Amino acid sequence: MSLLQIFVLAIVQGITEFLPISSSGHLILVPQLTDWPDQGLMMDVGVHVGTLAAVMLYFRKDVAALFHAFWQMLTLSKSHRPHERKLFLALILATIPVVVFGGLVAMFDLNEAWRTAEVIGWTSIIFGILLYVLDMRSPVTKTILELRYGHALIMGLAQVLALVPGTSRSGITMTAARGLGFSRTEAARFSMLMSIPTILAAGTLEGLKLAESGDFVLGQDILLGAALSFAAALLAIAALMKWLQSASMTPFVIYRVLLGIGLLVWAYS
Known part of the structure; x- marks a missing residue:
């Protein structure tokens, strides 16, 4: 694999x-637009490990609180921070739907039918417009401390839609959170915390596939890809959280719609 391909894949994954x-949509488009060979499962795992490390570092206080809550539950200790335990259980609840449906998609190999420019074009437009409507019309009242298990389940069910490329896991969960009345920064915060168990689950599934294939080799290409995706993701998270403190999701909506229109023109021409 060339250095240019590693760089592009890692940066695209880290940013999107x-x-x-939609990171999955962009990663599908990269080889289609460049005629590069498939990067392979090991590189996919590597760049996802990089993004996982980035989100855990940026939200390290939340991650430490979640580990603390998990340890207290494991040792049956009385919790003096009930909000931490509630957040931990909410994240588990939000992750269950995508694990169940993701397993079914993998079992029946349904994902290949969705990996087309046409599908990515339509999902980019449709869910981009939905993000705009709910982001602009929903009240900004709730913080993550007001999160209920019902909110977590709704966002978890929304996350299932991201199994279709182009939908965007972060986009659809932020859309659901905004629709429930959470502020933009809090919606992004919970969405990114949701990514931790989701990426871990997906990485575990990919790791099992690698173990079965016997191709579990950690090379320099993988390490470079992980490092680059880590750096790109850390910058993207910091920039997004800064932006959402005073601005809306509209620039991302405009990008999604323009991308979708371009892909549909290409697909149908």
């Missing part, structure tokens, strides 16, 4: 994983 524009 947490922005509401």
Whole structure:
């Protein structure tokens, strides 16, 4: 694999994983637009490990609180921070739907039918417009401390839609959170915390596939890809959280719609 291909894949994954524009859609488009060979499962795992490390570092206080809550539950200790335990259980609840449906998609190999420019074009436009409508019309009242298990389940069910490329995991979960009345920064915060168990689950599934294939080799290309995606994701998270403090999701919506229109023109021409 060339250095240019590693660089492009890692940067695309790092930037798009947490922005509401669909990382899976962009990663599918890269080889279609460049005629590069498939990067392979090991590289996919590597760049996802990089983005996972980035989100855990940026939200390290939340991650530490979640580990603390998990340890207290494991040791049956009385919790003096009930909000931490509630957040931990909410994240588990939000992750269950995508694990179940993701397993079914993998079992029946349904994902290949969705990996087309036409599908990515339509999902980019449709869910981009939905993000705009709910982002502009929903009240900004709730913080993550007001999160209920019902909110978490709704966002978890919304996350299932991201199994279709172009939908965007971060985009659809932020859309659901905005529709429930959470502020833009809090919607992004919970969406990114949701990504931790989701990426872990997906990485575990990919790791099992690698173990079965016997191709579990950690090379320099993989390490470079992981490092680059880590750096790109950390910058993307910081930039998004800064932007959402005073601005809306509209620039991402405009990008999604323009991308979708371009892909549909290409697909149907």
